[in-house]
Amino acid sequence: GDSVTQMEGPVTLSEEAFLTINCTYTATGYPSLFWYVQYPGEGLQLLLKATKADDKGSNKGFEATYRKETTSFHLEKGSVQVSDSAVYFCALSDAGGGADGLTFGKGTHLIIQP
Amino acid sequence: EAQVTQNPRYLITVTGKKLTVTCSQNMNHEYMSWYRQDPGLGLRQIYYSMNVEVTDKGDVPEGYKVSRKEKRNFPLILESPSPNQTSLYFCASSWSHRHHEQYFGPGTRLTVT
Secondary structure: OOOEEEEEEEEEEEOOOOOOEEEEEEOOOOOEEEEEEEEEOOOOOEEEEEEOOEEEEEOEEEEEEOOOOOOOEEEEEOOHHHHHEEEEOOOOOOOOOOOOOOOEOOOOOEEEEE | OOOOOEOOOEEEEOOOEEEHHHHHOOOOOOOEEEEEOOOOOEEEEEEEEEOOEEEOOOOOOOOOEOOOOOOEEEEEOOOOOOHHEEEEEEEEOOOOOEEEEEEEEEEEEEEEO
């Protein structure tokens, strides 16, 4: 079945550092790919998405490019802030034609220190 | 404001006492889903519904029931809760199950003693 693998962390960085969170996936079809963010005590919010190969999703300074050849969707940000501290989830949607919605990675806890 | 609401946000109960967690969305979404979030396991889907009166099992359905009598509501029912159902629960909705982002509720933290 479909699966998503991401680094689990915690990942600790200093403010203004460059961020990369790796995400790779396994899917039988052509999935859409998503990054969700969960701030402490809150639900998940969509951060960005890409629906086909070579698409780049971007939002709030974060970017991720859908790489079909490497089955990857790595999240990057050039200069992180303390307010970016959160848990980040990579997810894919319905690659194989089934009806079960999103498949999530286990989440990466990001801690940004001032 | 477009949103998914869940109630209650926090619940402590005892083994075997039936409970219902409500979920409602105001976006006219067809697809709704329940997930549980556990440390080290990420989010796992419990049940989903593709439309009114259409529900199906996700990855971890044991011990749960759902119903979808109206488009906006998708309650999660625990007939006889057990301690292994202590978890953080999220309801989500989207236009369809395919290629559309899901909108999540704020979560319900359930403790079963």
